[in-house]
Amino acid sequence: MLGLEKKDFRLLLVVIGLTLFAPIILNPFPAGSEMAQFNAGYPDLMQRFVIFGIFAIGFNILFGLTGYLSFGHAAFLGVGSYSAVWMFKLLSMNVLPAIILSVIIAGLFSLLIGFISLRRSGIYFSILTLAFAQMSFALAYSVLTPITGGETGLQLALDDPRILGASQTASGNIPVPSLFGLEMRASYEMAVGAWSFTFNAGYYLAAVILVLAFYLAIRIFRSPFGMMLRAIKSNQTRMSYTGLNARPYTLAAFVISGMYAGLAGGLMASMDPLAGAERMQWTASGEVVLMTILGGAGTLIGPVLGAGMIKYFENIFSKINSQVLHDWFGFLPDGLEDFVVTLIYPFVGKGWHLTLGIVFMLVVIFLPGGLVQGGQKIAAAMRRRKKTDDANPGATKPAE
């Protein structure tokens, strides 16, 4: 189907299903209940899930396939965001041209940086990309203030020229990004009993783009080009003695992943029309590396899972404060309750980084293939158990 193998098509369907029903799946707790604060199904967070999912899918095309570890991909995301905001300022509030421009500009920018950085491989490549990204960050933060807005970031203003559209709305406000009139912040609330679900236009736009981006990634993974990228990761000596030039292959992968990052940046600005230099900082570049490794570098679905997990930790897990803990462990005797809370407290709330770090370490040590490998191991174990059950069906029955 759609030029995909059966297995890949099933995976695509799963992703479509998950993104389509995310507002419901992520809101398992009734509104107003004590657990409602752990609902992740609000537009802002769901948008972040899919946008960082796109970012990680693209990063994985470079890192997962070729093994070239870039520490500067946030620069392309930042460039994408700036491009999109400028499009809003100058052309129109329609998100489509803004997103297209951010992909193009990020592609050109990554072509330049990739061309230089890919002269080296291994750690030197990583350091070069890191240096370029930090340079971009510093420039955006200071020298390029007229273009980037410097410290305050690039924002829309009431006197933006905006050729195709008004500078201000009739009521004197800054107009909001839209897709041919459909405002990105438009939401439809649906109440089912005690539950309430929010369906947001911006989220669904991002979700459709995620599905397309994921589909494209599958095609790349299964193409001769994808195989060449894996060959580069595996043995560059054999690659060149087979008559293949690794440079253009790695550069193409670098630019594709840069364009994915630009797409994510453009979407981010479309959801909330502002862009700041901190989006280009090395911590942001490191985050996408973590997402990819956590989920499983080189796997199709892994980076999306990793992005979801990290964003969930950042936004939901971090909400568990000492009050919540006391509520949870209130059934324990007083002294014990305090003890347990003291024990757990450093790992939750503001300490979410600590837990994430431990999870990351465990994954890297025990599941080098990431969460996807964990899932595969569980599935294999279940299959094995089923097989032994089938082989001797009487085994589980008690003896008479």
Next chain:
Amino acid sequence: MGILEVKGINKRFGGLQALGDVNLSVEENTVHAIIGPNGAGKSTLLNVLVGKLIPDSGSVMFDGQSVLGRKPHEINQMGISRVFQTPEIFTDLTVFENVMIPCFAKRDGAFRMHAIESITSEKGIRAQAEEMLADVNMLEKRDMLTSSLSRGDKRRLEMAMCLVQDPKLLLLDEPTAGMARADTENTINLLKEIRTKRGITMAIIEHDMNVVFSLAERITVLAQGTPLVEDIPENIKGHPKVREAYLGEAQV
């Protein structure tokens, strides 16, 4: 005029003259062995031929074109394939993928952006790779990861990857180094089979005299970076200069 013409090659590493005025001519459709004691410059010469090293002076002509200054992948595209001392294969890929890659390189050149087509739809390439694997008796291992292959199978696979490109010249760098007796015999037989079936021109660097004399049709003896003699195997065996070179080494 041979298919490979090496003239007056010199290469110095600091104070060491690794190659001094090397001339070599490999005739089309022969197996040409280059032998010599350790440090004779065999590997240096090979690295010059494949573009890994650039000599200080001299010329290397292959099939009427100069090889010098070209990158290894360009030289491969000209028709020279190389088999390494330790097999260089793509270890995280399957056997089948390993053989498909050179097929793509042969058809599409050094780079082609075929990112949307599916590998499964490449019928011609797949058939070609399958045929090659059948030729080296590895078809039943096609879906194995190459990291789990035996040493002998890795060697066969590497040969298959070179042969599927249908090279005009196959360079072999000590193909039996470190092999057990049985594996060595297998490799000799495989090479003989390739030779009779495909008539490929080969240049082989080898230590093992048994291998050399069972395969080579011409032999060049290198010593201290200079060719001593070049002749047919029968004449090399008892040649006084050759004995001197090898015995000289033995005395040290």
